[in-house]
Amino acid sequence: MLETFYFGAGPATLPTTILDKIKNELVDHRGTGLSVLELSHRSEEFMEMLDQAENLLRELMGVSNEYAVLLLHGGATAQYSMLPLNFLHQGDSADYICTGHWSIKACQEAKKFASINAIQALADSELIVVKPVENWGLKQQSSYIHYCDNETINGVVNDIAGMESFNSKDAALFCDMTSSILTRPIQVKNYGLIYASTQKNLGISGLCVMVVKKELLSKGCENIPRVFDYKKCFEARSLVNTPPIFAIYVLGLMLNWLKEEGGVIEMNKRGQLQAKALYDVIDSSEIFKNRVAVKYRSCVNIPFEIEDKVLQAKFLQQAENHKLLGLRGHRSVGGVRVSLYNAMPKQGVINLLEFMREFELSHE
Amino acid sequence: MLETFYFGAGPATLPTTILDKIKNELVDHRGTGLSVLELSHRSEEFMEMLDQAENLLRELMGVSNEYAVLLLHGGATAQYSMLPLNFLHQGDSADYICTGHWSIKACQEAKKFASINAIQALADSELIVVKPVENWGLKQQSSYIHYCDNETINGVVNDIAGMESFNSKDAALFCDMTSSILTRPIQVKNYGLIYASTQKNLGISGLCVMVVKKELLSKGCENIPRVFDYKKCFEARSLVNTPPIFAIYVLGLMLNWLKEEGGVIEMNKRGQLQAKALYDVIDSSEIFKNRVAVKYRSCVNIPFEIEDKVLQAKFLQQAENHKLLGLRGHRSVGGVRVSLYNAMPKQGVINLLEFMREFELSHE
Numbered sequence: 001m002l003e004t005f006y007f008g009a010g011p012a013t014l015p016t017t018i019l020d021k022i023k024n025e026l027v028d029h030r031g032t033g034l035s036v037l038e039l040s041h042r043s044e045e046f047m048e049m050l051d052q053a054e055n056l057l058r059e060l061m062g063v064s065n066e067y068a069v070l071l072l073h074g075g076a077t078a079q080y081s082m083l084p085l086n087f088l089h090q091g092d093s094a095d096y097i098c099t100g101h102w103s104i105k106a107c108q109e110a111k112k113f114a115s116i117n118a119i120q121a122l123a124d125s126e127l128i129v130v131k132p133v134e135n136w137g138l139k140q141q142s143s144y145i146h147y148c149d150n151e152t153i154n155g156v157v158n159d160i161a162g163m164e165s166f167n168s169k170d171a172a173l174f175c176d177m178t179s180s181i182l183t184r185p186i187q188v189k190n191y192g193l194i195y196a197s198t199q200k201n202l203g204i205s206g207l208c209v210m211v212v213k214k215e216l217l218s219k220g221c222e223n224i225p226r227v228f229d230y231k232k233c234f235e236a237r238s239l240v241n242t243p244p245i246f247a248i249y250v251l252g253l254m255l256n257w258l259k260e261e262g263g264v265i266e267m268n269k270r271g272q273l274q275a276k277a278l279y280d281v282i283d284s285s286e287i288f289k290n291r292v293a294v295k296y297r298s299c300v301n302i303p304f305e306i307e308d309k310v311l312q313a314k315f316l317q318q319a320e321n322h323k324l325l326g327l328r329g330h331r332s333v334g335g336v337r338v339s340l341y342n343a344m345p346k347q348g349v350i351n352l353l354e355f356m357r358e359f360e361l362s363h364e
Numbered sequence: 365m366l367e368t369f370y371f372g373a374g375p376a377t378l379p380t381t382i383l384d385k386i387k388n389e390l391v392d393h394r395g396t397g398l399s400v401l402e403l404s405h406r407s408e409e410f411m412e413m414l415d416q417a418e419n420l421l422r423e424l425m426g427v428s429n430e431y432a433v434l435l436l437h438g439g440a441t442a443q444y445s446m447l448p449l450n451f452l453h454q455g456d457s458a459d460y461i462c463t464g465h466w467s468i469k470a471c472q473e474a475k476k477f478a479s480i481n482a483i484q485a486l487a488d489s490e491l492i493v494v495k496p497v498e499n500w501g502l503k504q505q506s507s508y509i510h511y512c513d514n515e516t517i518n519g520v521v522n523d524i525a526g527m528e529s530f531n532s533k534d535a536a537l538f539c540d541m542t543s544s545i546l547t548r549p550i551q552v553k554n555y556g557l558i559y560a561s562t563q564k565n566l567g568i569s570g571l572c573v574m575v576v577k578k579e580l581l582s583k584g585c586e587n588i589p590r591v592f593d594y595k596k597c598f599e600a601r602s603l604v605n606t607p608p609i610f611a612i613y614v615l616g617l618m619l620n621w622l623k624e625e626g627g628v629i630e631m632n633k634r635g636q637l638q639a640k641a642l643y644d645v646i647d648s649s650e651i652f653k654n655r656v657a658v659k660y661r662s663c664v665n666i667p668f669e670i671e672d673k674v675l676q677a678k679f680l681q682q683a684e685n686h687k688l689l690g691l692r693g694h695r696s697v698g699g700v701r702v703s704l705y706n707a708m709p710k711q712g713v714i715n716l717l718e719f720m721r722e723f724e725l726s727h728e
Contacts, residue, residue, distance in 0.1 A: 004397035004398065006397075006398055006402055008402070008404050010606065011401065011402050011403060011404055011405070011606070011609060012402065013402055014399060014401055014402055016391075019390060019391050019399050019401070020391070022390060022401075023387055023390045023391055026383060026386060026387045026390065027380075027383050027384070027387055033368035033370075033687065033689070034368065034370055034689065035378060035383050037375065037378055037383070037386075037567075037568045037614070038370055038372070038375050038376065038377055038378055039375060040372050040375055040690065041375070041569070042695070073437055073438035073439065073442055073570065074437035074438045074442065074591060074605075075437065075591075075605050075606055076605075077590070077591045077604070077605035077606075078437055078438065078442075078589065078591050078592070078605075081589030081590065081591060081592070082589070105590075108590075109589055109590060112586075112587040112588075112589070113587065197606065199606055203401075204401045204609070204610055205405070205606045205607065205608055205609050205610075206437065206570045206571070206607070206608030206609070206610070206611060207570070222476075223476040223477065224476075225442065225445030225446070225473055225476070226441070226445065226469075226472075226473060227438060227439075227441045227442050227445060228442070228445070240441070241438075241439050241440075241441035241442075242374065242375065242439055242441075242561065242563055242569045243569065243570075244569055244570030244608060244611070245375060245568070245569050245570070246568055246569075246570070246610060246611075247570060247608070247610075250401070323397065325397070325398065326404065331406070
């Protein structure tokens, strides 16, 4: 019988060892007589979970004590909505680099509360290309520059080296890393703030991880809802109100798994190999087309199309029959999308590539 | 061996049948080959869950089609922070009835964004007493009147009949029902908006249920973060962004369980009986003291003190030895607190009362 593999863009596949662990300790959490679903956020057991998740994140990402680690409600969407309230005082402005759906959304939300310099950073070309940083028209006196590291819908990565070099400038670098966090090494010290929803690489939905320079929190702003006031969240160790406990528990399990699997270096190695194998099949194919220029191709979200839409529908249907699930592209663009987050097993990619090759052979 | 019972105020105890069900279908959700933790919020399986949760809530609470049911991020704290942004236009004001910790917090958050009439509704007396509604000094032209139905920390309920009679006035009634939702019948038509975090009577933390009159949404306000814009949430069927899927799944299980157990009428009957039995033990005791006037006593959160703090510490320790957990009062007030939400089994209350009687006998 074929094994099921799930390529959804988020919520995403979880390691089976983690699912088994959750199942096994669900009714009696580590001898407490309680389920993790019943545990108080003031209990020793939960505080231990919180500590462990924070410490593992610091270790795996290389986060120094100059940074706070916050665990917040509502996913990346709630948090990018709150960035201007937290960091822009009266008269301040920020640059927002728009490279796709998510960075545009963050920009739209920011505009509700502050003066924003929206930068259209995609070149006007047939293939998707991110313009060189020097052509962006960054403002001189922005408080921060916001960008999305990896756009999940079109599978586009930003000019990372270019972005990280900004650390020498005045503006702090704010990055939505929801889809790419812990898939490759980064230099946290180059960033002012990094945030990521957890339903892709870090567990399940309903939680957002934030790494933010403490220095940036010290200013503080007024009139922010307390539960989204990062200074208050930091002071309260992310316990301003009842946190999403189960999502934090799963985050801890994911980080622990990641460490055991070899950490970010290993994840990056695997991810690069898997993505290369998939792009090779696409690029050598007559029917699969990816629209992103090689330099800006994502290793975690790999979309492609089949021009003949009847054939594309057949592809998706047959993939499901082969237990290759979650391959439908985002409803705004259609097509096919393969998401290869850290938890994707090697066998999943092998089965997918084999299926793609066979599909092409039988439809030449 | 003694069975464990958990009296925590939230996160709270869950029915063991639900824990077993979650455990049993965790790895393969109803034949999908995926875990519920991996399911997409755009999948048929999740849409079915969402429909079912909404329909059950409508059925159990008696919610008509004049009302929208929203499932929102961040718990009641995030949502009470967003009420003024959603419902108060420039120049509007609202009355906030303060009867304890939670209603005061909601009031403080509202003040950040609007003109608020804060009403201190507790009388200046030895026992905790809520002032009669006619003495509150409600404003004539408030857009809404906000109150907390049941204050969990001191175990105080509001003057419900008095509050519900406001439906004849212009101001809409907004109620935080986090701790009391579905524990007794209410007339939804008397309210403009009802909201409740799910970690007490409706499952786990990280989710907030909202029932709101559609007519109130139609006005709309500007510059609200999209994910907390109730009009947008309604239009998007609570899927403005990735929702807390697992918490919604548990909500559905809880609502289903509640229906099977006999619904709100039955819950109210059980709850009243259990609370009466506990208050009887307290009131006939020489050592346990509850500080709330009878008329305003909560049936779901029942706090009491033992004057001798050494004895109180001993009580809490011995209770733990008897597998009666989660009895410590809120850290702001100390003491003992018994939370009797819908999922508390009868045997839990029996064991607790027996323990209390024995404790008193051995410490006369």
